[in-house]
Amino acid sequence: MDAHGGVDLRVEISGISLQNPVLACSGTFGNGREMSAWMDIRRLGGVMTKAVTLDPCAGNPPPRVWETPSGMLNAIGLENKGLERFLEEDLPWLHDMGVPVWVNVAGFTAAEYVEVAREVSRAKIASALELNISCPNVKKGGLHFSADESEAERLVSAVKGAVDIPVYVKLSPRTGDLRGFAGAMVRAGADGISLINTMPAMAVDVETARPRLGNLTGGLSGPAIHPVAVQMVWEVAQEVDVPIIGMGGIWGWRDAVEMLMVGADAVAVGTLNFTDPTATLGVVEGIAAFMRRKGYRRVGELVDLARRGRSGAAG
Amino acid sequence: MDAHGGVDLRVEISGISLQNPVLACSGTFGNGREMSAWMDIRRLGGVMTKAVTLDPCAGNPPPRVWETPSGMLNAIGLENKGLERFLEEDLPWLHDMGVPVWVNVAGFTAAEYVEVAREVSRAKIASALELNISCPNVKKGGLHFSADESEAERLVSAVKGAVDIPVYVKLSPRTGDLRGFAGAMVRAGADGISLINTMPAMAVDVETARPRLGNLTGGLSGPAIHPVAVQMVWEVAQEVDVPIIGMGGIWGWRDAVEMLMVGADAVAVGTLNFTDPTATLGVVEGIAAFMRRKGYRRVGELVDLARRGRSGAAG
Amino acid sequence: MPARYLVAVVGRRDYGCASELVCEVPDDFRPHPGQFVHVACGGDGRILRRPFSVFDRGEGTASILVREAGEGSSWLKRRGPGDRLDILGPLGRGFDLCAEGGRLLVAGGAGIAPLRFLAKRLLEEGETCLVAWGMGEAAEYGVLPDVLKKEADVRLACLDGSGGHAGSAVDLAMQLDRESAGQVYACGPREMLLSLAARMEEVDREGLARLQVSVEERMACGVGVCRGCAVPVAEPPGAYRAACSDGPVFRGDELDWMRMAALT
Amino acid sequence: MPARYLVAVVGRRDYGCASELVCEVPDDFRPHPGQFVHVACGGDGRILRRPFSVFDRGEGTASILVREAGEGSSWLKRRGPGDRLDILGPLGRGFDLCAEGGRLLVAGGAGIAPLRFLAKRLLEEGETCLVAWGMGEAAEYGVLPDVLKKEADVRLACLDGSGGHAGSAVDLAMQLDRESAGQVYACGPREMLLSLAARMEEVDREGLARLQVSVEERMACGVGVCRGCAVPVAEPPGAYRAACSDGPVFRGDELDWMRMAALT
């Protein structure tokens, strides 16, 4: 592609064409509108929306964020306007921007997930769904599914039965048998896997003995968790054949390339958006520059290179 | 205790008397000898030894360490001199120092764990065992047990049947149903729980597409994982009644107090020893100073305070 | 339009526990009083920016007043000429300047920052205003009170009685002018805002509508996407709004003061 | 005895890609050539220290030579008078000075650091020595070659032919004196050490016993407790020893060069 000096950044996953492999993570980019004041969101590979629940959700009591070494905790608690307003206001707007959209679906019961997924699919303007079964910040739903493989399987097949767009399942770093879980999701019908969600985490102010977050516990994101995300993508990529979107502490193009090299087909930038609202585009440019410098022409040449490089060396 | 200006730092867990609640983490303190050049290890609450395996173990090929944002990866691979030399050289030396010793036990099969545990117990000079079923850096044994609750249960009961000293089980942050797992360990006979071990993690040099560690993947430790450790201690403390030793990214007295406040009965300092070989004693002093400033007289008053404080407020 | 700037620090003035950092800004940086900038505060594993109200806007410069409150602000306070700051701004919804009648500005501690900028702007526009500034002791902000007194009618309230009114800024404000002010603007610790709101409500049922407060809430993005900076609002019941983009300035009657009080 | 010191930087000399940092040290800081200090390299989420060989020990001072290799060393290289460094040291096993016959010192790049200190010490003790120092191009280390040439017999080898011998330090060393040296001391990139060891072994079966190398391995603790700095040794087969406490200096015949070569 000429825009990137001879380097072709295009990626196709689950039949969806992305102009580059860089998406924005769910919950760190709103639904695009605020960010469009800072950057041209049409230049992104894709946008993963803030979680959508059936009914409007007020979210957790503040404080909702806290900084930790090279990371942050959040316990937003799925604050969102609910399915109806999402379908009226946000999804059409994103669709008009011409950027592929993964709608992040959450619920407090399996039935809610299914209903939100069905309606989003019916709207015909979302590219894919991302099932958020790994949110650590709600008492019901969310992470609960990550701890119980068979419940998660049932959820995925129910959702698959209700929609006709690709379904990605978002995994939690608090998954015991990661390979087994990822494999089960694919067998249950998942078209792709995204990982990782935030890690359950907590901080306490010792002066008052009070937790720093209104919700007591929260989810850890940012550079602190990046090596964990890399390892999980590496492991899951050895297990499944479906596309993988890798995320977790990507803090520049180098971390994005690393994610690709361990087996992600595309990456998503999360917390970094808070530090620099234009960061995603910098990651795109950085990947292109790296590829030019190294003589790679297509993104696919990077994917899984850490493993292929080694087996090549061994073989 | 006069040494700490009216503050009593003593803690008793599983019938073992610690002069203060600060231990050194397994694998970050050798077996005490090297560290005794830097500090008086008799002033510690206790020492958790480097993992001991039945046979001498050469460990993983280098590179074995890599730094990450506010953390480090290691893949030492249980390098140690084996049970026999441990019993001859290291355990008696530690015993002579008069400091309580948790012997960290690892193995590549369940039978090896049991044999090491039995022999250590027979030596009559170890205070307790810490079963390392959460080491991410060996292909067999280690983390494998953390992914399979029933195998872990069988291991714990087999070890319990072979020893007459307290057995602590060390948990991995890669545990799906954490509460269920911790509860199962206690029902299988665990006298205490220690957590957390390092998180499976990885880094790749994008210039060469090669993993940074000889072992490809490793374990993440340090401040980056501290909020994860705090959350896990908080969660496990709600489930089990046995003593908990909390560890993970403790980087000073404040982090140690935080760990106590979410339910740990004692804490262990790990990676910080690498940055400052005298850090453990600084943590002891810091806790004492905090208690003096706040008017606490016994360590037990801090334990679980984040929860008790809240229920007090609510009640 | 908000944007990201790398601005040069061209001056620092130390005022006791706080320092004013004067930065060179381009002409298109046009803050409104009550807006803030989101400042990257060094490395050391600190990945989030910190919000600081605009304290002044001069010829080619703008400044913030930084009070040391933790590691990030401590790093920032030590910057000086030669350093550059990475800022986003101006951000958020500032004060509504339109009002009938006099203006009463109530500041607690470093909460003086947005109100100083507001006072300057009001005076420039020919309005009159009275500033009640509370602090622990008179020396806390060095010579800053004297500097500000030259610009506007600033009255101090010191909790320890070491200067001005002996007591809180809210007490002083209520004494000065609690009924006639067409608009009361406030910024300070949550307790101060709570007590001020309660006193305004006592006066008359519409008191809260005459109040505008700038709230402090922990922020991640600062631009409205993370929902980290939730502030409890009255309508719809139970809902939150974003301090960074819906605020930081809210009308007193927009907020749910009961839930505000329940926050720690 | 090794200890933790907070030392003041009292001088910095820039030599091309490297800088010498001169620090004030107490009298009880008594490094042996080949020993290193473990230096805390600023914040920014960098939690591990970085090892640097002792480059010099003068009246009340000691120095290190820092080549910029990444973020930590880049931070360190920019320190200067007024800064303090948090160091552990002196650490590790240094060079064995006892030997019959001449001494040949072979340095690659910043590997000159411990060998310069060794050369000074040897000369002080009345021994003679010859230093072969290899680098990419003659200008790489600024005037440092000239400075060192005043102290000892230093010959350069530049890969690009821009000065001294055109080629590698190993080639130069082998030309200079490959059979007569009683002891060959070396420090430099792993490839250089591998090629030197191979050449020494060629000479005679005991060649490796006359070789002492200072190896570079990534370190965490620096004091022997983490086993992070594993170096493959010959005996027992398959075993590792710790670069930080068993080394960084090893006799050529202590190491397992086959496994050394297999490392990346």
Ligand SMILES: Cc1cc2nc3c(=O)[nH]c(=O)nc-3n(C[C@H](O)[C@H](O)[C@H](O)COP(=O)(O)OP(=O)(O)OC[C@H]3O[C@@H](n4cnc5c(N)ncnc54)[C@H](O)[C@@H]3O)c2cc1C
């Ligand atoms: C809209 C707005 C305007 C502000 N204007 C000013 C000003 O003009 N002058 C001034 O001195 N201070 C101001 N503050 C407060 C200032 O942002 C905090 O003092 C600062 O963030 C503390 O960071 P720290 O790293 O020093 O403290 P730490 O306690 O180490 O910070 C930890 C985390 O908590 C957050 N935090 C801590 N205290 C506060 C607080 N009071 N408000 C919001 N977040 C906090 C930090 O941003 C950081 O994310 C303002 C806050 C807001 C929300």
Ligand SMILES: Cc1cc2nc3c(=O)[nH]c(=O)nc-3n(C[C@H](O)[C@H](O)[C@H](O)COP(=O)(O)OP(=O)(O)OC[C@H]3O[C@@H](n4cnc5c(N)ncnc54)[C@H](O)[C@@H]3O)c2cc1C
């Ligand atoms: C015993 C010993 C003595 C040394 N003496 C000197 C000296 O006198 N002068 C000098 O310029 N350099 C010396 N080095 C190399 C120096 O330690 C590294 O250049 C430095 O650690 C790089 O850190 P960084 O943060 O800049 O690089 P990064 O690549 O960002 O570092 C990442 C991690 O890798 C480690 N690392 C990176 N490169 C090396 C390396 N070559 N050796 C060991 N660890 C490395 C770092 O310590 C850190 O933990 C020595 C190394 C050892 C082991």
Ligand SMILES: Cc1cc2nc3c(=O)[nH]c(=O)nc-3n(C[C@H](O)[C@H](O)[C@H](O)COP(=O)(O)O)c2cc1C
């Ligand atoms: C403030 C915040 C809100 C988030 N909200 C959601 C969400 O609604 N749905 C979801 O699946 N993940 C959510 N996440 C997780 C991110 O999408 C991402 O998986 C995680 O933060 C790791 O990436 P990062 O380290 O780059 O931020 C949220 C993360 C943050 C920090």
Ligand SMILES: Cc1cc2nc3c(=O)[nH]c(=O)nc-3n(C[C@H](O)[C@H](O)[C@H](O)COP(=O)(O)O)c2cc1C
């Ligand atoms: C270099 C290194 C070696 C370790 N070796 C062991 C070990 O042998 N057995 C074990 O149970 N844990 C081992 N651990 C894990 C620590 O004991 C500790 O659980 C973990 O590092 C978290 O604490 P920290 O963040 O304070 O280091 C090791 C950790 C490190 C960094």
Ligand code: FES
């Ligand atoms: S700080 Fe992110 S929405 Fe306000």
Ligand code: FES
């Ligand atoms: S660096 Fe820890 S043993 Fe050598």
